[in-house]
Amino acid sequence: MPPRSSTQPRDSAAADAQSAAAFDRLYRDHVDRMYRFAQRLCGSPDDAKDLVQETFLSAYRSLKDFRGESSVSTWLYTIAAHACQRMRRKRKGEPERELSLDALIPTADGDMPLQVPGEDLSPEERLQHKELRHSLFSAVHKLPKKYRMVLVLRDMEGLSAREVGAVMGLTERAVKSRLHRARLFVRHELNGQRTSAPVED
């Protein structure tokens, strides 16, 4: 956690030194987590590095304002989420799409067997299953960003629904709704079904 001094620094050099030391601690303690998050969110290592850079740059600017009302990691996830939105706006990507829950819920007759390996594989073997991991990330990256962010934060980073809501400025209810759609979408993709059906403009 970045230190909050009870006494104000007497001059700007001392303040700079204090900021630099606090930043170094912040960077050292959280860069791995932020890079992992950024990679899961962005897909490519280069985009992930850009996001991490933007995140820590913003964190440096607002370090003195951090009041410890949330954990440092939640604070950084929030900064990263905003940075991600800014980067997306700059790139003028496709408009966000909505996922239709009705289209994602399998019909009683139309479900296909999932190609995900079962419990007979050890966790290590599952992680080493390159093709499967590729399929998973490919499915995750087909998700519209607002759904992807919820899935990555909740199911990959392990935040609670409340924490995800705090990061994204959403109610817990909205987080759960997006999460359910995102999970069904990924499941649907891993099943090898067509992706066009569940997406609405």
Add this chain to the structure above:
Amino acid sequence: MTTGRRTTRTPRRHSAVHCRKILRTISEYLDNDLPKSMCAEIRKHLGACVKCERVVHSLKRTINLCKKADVARLTAAGKTRLRKEILSAVSRL
């Protein structure tokens, strides 16, 4: 021979509407976010509806896969380089 009572179980047909209602809440069920009475209703349905049970099983596997999907780490050199780039950007602020 007895009459009236059937001794063998026949698969029950579940209405598509009921199946969809169950599947709408299934993420919250898997996250233990539903009241006990609803969990009991869902468990009962899943015990009797093979198709919903299969969907739930595959969704559970999907979630587990997400939880275990790791990504490459930043190397020590990469961390140092990135830190330098950030501090260089800070100095231009």
